[in-house]
Amino acid sequence: MNIVVCLKQVPGTTEVKIDPKTNTLIRQGIKNIVNPFDTYALEEGVRLKERFTGKVTALSMGPPQAIEMLRDAISVGADDAILLSDVAFAGSDTWATAYTLGKAVEKIKTCDLVICGRQTIDGDTGQVGPELAEMLGVPFISYVSKVEEISSGVMCVHRMVEDGYETIEATLPAVITVVKEINTPRLPSLRGMTRAKSAQIPTWTAQDIGIEKEKAGLAGSATQVVKVFFPQRTHHAEMLKGDPETQVSALIEKLREAKLV
Amino acid sequence: MGIRVDTEKCTGCGTCQPACPFGLIDIIDEKARINVAGCNLCGACKDACVYEAIEIEQTVVQVPASDEYRGVWVFAEQRNGEIKGVAYELLSKGRELADTLKTELCAVCIGYNVKDVAQLNAHGADKVYVIDDPALASQTEDPYVAELTRLIREHKPEIVLAGATPFGRSFFPRVAAQLKTGLTADCTGLDIDTEKKLLRQTRPTFGGNIMATIICPLKRPQMATVRPRTFRRNAPDANHKGQIIKIDFNKSAVISKTRLLNFVADMSEKVKLDDADIIVSGGRGLGKPENFQLIRDLASALGAAVGSSRPPVDEGWISYPHQVGQTGKTVCPKLYFAIGISGAVQHLAGMQTADCIIAINDDPDAPIFQVATYGIVGDLFKIVPMLTESLKKG
Amino acid sequence: MEYFLTEQQKTLKSLARRIAEERVLPVRAELDEKEEFPHAIMKDLADSDLFRIIIPEKYDGLGGGSLDLCLVVEELSRVCSAIAVSYAATALGAYAILLYGSEEQKKKYLPQIAGGKLAAFGLTEPTAGSDASNIKTTAQKTAEGYVLNGTKQFITNGGEADIYTIIALTDKTKGARGASAFIVEKGTPGFTFGKKEKKMGIRASSTRELIFRNCLVPAENLVSREGMGFIIVMRVLDYSRPGIGAQAVGIAQGALEAAVDYTRQRIQFGRPLISLPVVQYKLAEMALQTEAARALVYAVAKTVDSGAKSFTEEAAMAKVFASDVAMKVTTDAVQACGGAGYMRDYPVEKMMRDAKITQIYEGSNEVLRNAIAIELRKRKGKRE
Structure with a gap:
């Protein structure tokens, strides 16, 4: 079984700080990491390969630096990796991203299953997976929390829903997105790291995957960012002062006045 | 397509540097250098540059969107026949948008034995399209994708909104992909650019640290998902008259690519944050997992639900369903306690619409005090037990 | 200090540290409290190929040496010595087969150990x-x-x-x-x-x-x-003792870091403890002892890897010196952390308990000092 896992390199955003003087993101010291949700997708790909034999290809669209992330993917079990990188891809929205990934998957040809994380931590949209499935015209299952079985071209999975889980069947090829409950990603192995160091990771450009310029990047995006700003807050709380006893009784009084307790 | 600095014109003055919200511009050898890797071509630097040295190349001839698309639609999600609250919230917002655009507001409801469809009219819908069929009893996505796509193609609305529920976030992108149009996820603000008649969709990004306003200028419909509890739900107006239009389920046209075999209910991790009137949340300031007991004690004294900011969840002190914030739940209770929570934007995104917010933190400069109604600077380990005791005594 | 590690050694050291911090640290106190064998962590170590280090490549190993093993043991021990010893004891069991086993025995058992079966x-x-x-x-x-x-x-x-x-x-x-x-x-x-x-x-x-x-x-x-039998025992222990030294260095390093961390944060008399000369002196002493032990352990491991014929005395020195250092440094770390250091909420008391065994097992320090003295008599105290 040939599995493609989509990965995105993102800034470790929980550490994001804003420079109060310039009001911009402080990028120094922010390491780029693989989108945490994608690590579950990669691990599941490797586990499925181990269960049912096959091959795992890690696929990412991003800047040339993302190649290091793809090496890390090989060190935890991906067999090979492909980077989609081209200035023409800049400014892609989810539709253009899904379109580009879809073209790459078509070029890979023998793909039985595409696995994505449920969302990225920078964009937070969760749209690329479902849109990719439509681009490829294949079945789609989101929020997969367990792969029960894959046999004779049919996969059976658990899909997490708000009040439980569903058991769903789909024919392959298919696209799934996985939730973090599905597994615990492994750490790299020494042999994997050695293999990753010397691995040849091709970079495919728009031309390589047959994308016309008007369909890539910003030109191919239906949505456009027109304004980016920082949430401004000028309001300040009414501070309750004094020793703890005074503070607590003042608070209770306020809450009673407002009939909140 | 791309962004470029004209090195002839660039003086290296650095005016563009602070303009870039992502901090991607460096001045190297007295010229601005843009790290295109993280750039989404928002144009902030271009606007800031007084020498017109920054160019954003547009190679494509822009064909304006067709204006035959009219009307605002809301996908009214239901589960087990019950229409979700987010549908009414979206109709309340949708009404505003439709009035601004001077057009009609419609709801689409797909399911089986859906109750209270008329309520959609009472919340502002001029028309409600209903597809009610036993084959739609389960929320298998494929027929929803096919049927909503079909209706949109037939009726050509200019705006379509859905709730950013797990179901909405999964099936709605597929509809957008089918229609080859744009979709903006998790919007917290929607308004109309009246001049261009465009929907301005504002959403948090970068874990809520940055807000982005997004438009979909050339494709129709303009589609967006909105988190539950983001917009206020208006009171129903029984006098608002509207039509209910029943449409047959076009079963033969739907090729279902997936098959639902079974459903297992699992409510073990169910945390009633959504419906809670009072939420008591704890954060990193608690120091260790055992100290969450302070939060639980206060919550039980108040009859409140227990919430958390992200760090305790990441640390494994409390499970994910308790998480309030950008990557957790968005809540809108009457009363919200933020205890030992500094107030990272990621958390604020999920709770700042609460009616009354109480913040308890030992750092007077914590951002949480900027959204709080009442603030207490002090040692939570002293204050919280005292508060719990006082409330118990009544 | 620059120990001129190879790229491969830096890689395995950083991998061992990652496992220690990401997988061991969160469960360290619980495993200690419950006295529970760390099966899941042993599996992580196996999945990361760390059991392959000293096994020759022809038996599915990585063909590494004593220093490679010491680096991993030290990193694991820095966080939890119990995990480190469970890992290192497998090497101890493997050495007899590795050094004296027949081709058939090697073919049968070494690949199993490389794959993570414990010995x-x-x-x-x-x-x-x-x-x-x-x-x-x-x-x-x-x-x-x-x-x-x-x-x-x-x-x-x-x-x-x-x-x-x-x-x-x-x-x-x-x-x-x-x-x-x-x-x-x-x-x-x-x-x-x-x-x-x-x-x-x-x-x-x-x-x-x-x-x-x-x-x-x-x-x-x-x-x-x-x-x-006894020739094998003596030889195997010569090989494994630098590992015990590395275990001791890891414990000392962990305790040193915990003590520095605590004394930087703990305010007494209006300033951090670390600003007091008496605390500074203690921490400096801990640091220099730890570094000296590390230098000796690495030097002996490199001696082993160089193919030296006999290193009984050197191996004993590494083990004795480093384990005495670990005991002293951990005791001082508890002292530096004061009342908190004595509590099980802080890691240093565990490190102090863990350190003690390194002075005892695989040849007590008394027996090994005796062995060093025997060698000393043989060579009349001279050094080439």
């Missing part, structure tokens, strides 16, 4: 600790193989390991020269385990008795020849 080494008995020649376990030759009878005591990885190297007497009349080494697999009829010991430290590791009652071991499981 153990069985020498100590109730009557034979430092006086190892006083062992009573016998291996009687029969037509079917060797029949083992006796009890081994305080065996690390006992019950958890699949492959055991056991020292038993094939000829009681010859004393130490009548001892031989055997490979015994878990599950062999007549081979059972006694109670799990309750220990002062390294509590997450498993220490048990091995009981042999008419346990038939195939003749091909004899390592080398009859009578080679």
Whole structure:
């Protein structure tokens, strides 16, 4: 079984700080990491390969630096990796991203299953997976929390829903997105790291995957960012002062006045 | 397509540097250098540059969107026949948008034995399209994708909104992909650019640290998902008259690519944050997992639900369903306690619409005090037990 | 300090640190409290290929040496010494096969160990600790193989390991020269385990008795020849002692970091503890002791890797010095952290408990000082 896992390199955003003087993101010291949700997708790909034999290809669209992330993917079990990188891809929205990934998957040809994380931590949209499935015209299952079985071209999975889980069947090829409950990603192995160091990771450009310029990047995006700003807050709380006893009784009084307790 | 600095014109003055919200511009050898890797071509630097040295190349001839698309639609999600609250919230917002655009507001409801469809009219819908069929009893996505796509193609609305529920976030992108149009996820603000008649969709990004306003200028419909509890739900107006239009389920046209075999209910991790009137949340300031007991004690004294900011969840002190914030739940209770929570934007995104917010933190400069109604600077380990005791005594 | 590690060594050191911090640290206190064997972590170590390090490439290993092993042991021990010893004891069990095993034995067992099956080494008995020649376990030759009878005591990885190297007497009349080494697999009829010991430290590791009652071991499981037992023991321990040194260095390093961390944050008399000269002096002393121990351990590991013929004295020095340092540094770390240091909420008391065993096992420091003195007499105190 040939599995493609989509990965995105993102800034470790929980550490994001804003420079109060310039009001911009402080990028120094922010390491780029693989989108945490994608690590579950990669691990599941490797586990499925181990269960049912096959091959795992890690696929990412991003800047040339993302190649290091793809090496890390090989060190935890991906067999090979492909980077989609081209200035023409800049400014892609989810539709253009899904379109580009879809073209790459078509070029890979023998793909039985595409696995994505449920969302990225920078964009937070969760749209690329479902849109990719439509681009490829294949079945789609989101929020997969367990792969029960894959046999004779049919996969059976658990899909997490708000009040439980569903058991769903789909024919392959298919696209799934996985939730973090599905597994615990492994750490790299020494042999994997050695293999990753010397691995040849091709970079495919728009031309390589047959994308016309008007369909890539910003030109191919239906949505456009027109304004980016920082949430401004000028309001300040009414501070309750004094020793703890005074503070607590003042608070209770306020809450009673407002009939909140 | 791309962004470029004209090195002839660039003086290296650095005016563009602070303009870039992502901090991607460096001045190297007295010229601005843009790290295109993280750039989404928002144009902030271009606007800031007084020498017109920054160019954003547009190679494509822009064909304006067709204006035959009219009307605002809301996908009214239901589960087990019950229409979700987010549908009414979206109709309340949708009404505003439709009035601004001077057009009609419609709801689409797909399911089986859906109750209270008329309520959609009472919340502002001029028309409600209903597809009610036993084959739609389960929320298998494929027929929803096919049927909503079909209706949109037939009726050509200019705006379509859905709730950013797990179901909405999964099936709605597929509809957008089918229609080859744009979709903006998790919007917290929607308004109309009246001049261009465009929907301005504002959403948090970068874990809520940055807000982005997004438009979909050339494709129709303009589609967006909105988190539950983001917009206020208006009171129903029984006098608002509207039509209910029943449409047959076009079963033969739907090729279902997936098959639902079974459903297992699992409510073990169910945390009633959504419906809670009072939420008591704890954060990193608690120091260790055992100290969450302070939060639980206060919550039980108040009859409140227990919430958390992200760090305790990441640390494994409390499970994910308790998480309030950008990557957790968005809540809108009457009363919200933020205890030992500094107030990272990621958390604020999920709770700042609460009616009354109480913040308890030992750092007077914590951002949480900027959204709080009442603030207490002090040692939570002293204050919280005292508060719990006082409330118990009544 | 620059120790001129190779790229590969830097890689495995950083990988071991990542496992220690991401997987061991969150469960360290719980494993210690519950005295629970870290199965999941052993699997992580195996999945990351760390059990392959000292195994030659032809047996699915990575062909690394003593320094490679020491780096991993040190990193694990910096966070939890109990995990480090469970890992290192497998190397101890493997060395006998690696150094003295037949081609068939290597082919059969080394790939299993490389893949993560645990090994153990069985020498100590109730009557034979430092006086190892006083062992009573016998291996009687029969037509079917060797029949083992006796009890081994305080065996690390006992019950958890699949492959055991056991020292038993094939000829009681010859004393130490009548001892031989055997490979015994878990599950062999007549081979059972006694109670799990309750220990002062390294509590997450498993220490048990091995009981042999008419346990038939195939003749091909004899390592080398009859009578080679004690030669094998001495050689294996020479190889493993730098590892104990590394374990001790890791404990000391962990304790040093915890003490610096605590004294930087703890405010007394209006300023951080670390600004007090008396605390600074103590921390400086801990740092220099730890670094000196590390330098000695690495130097000895490099001596082993250089192919030196004999390094009994050097290996003993590394183990003795580093373990004494670990005991001193951890005791000082508890002192520096004061009341908090004595509490189980902080890691230093565990480190102090863990440090003690490094002065005792794999040759007590007294026995090893004696061995150093013997060598010293032989070479009249001179150094080339």
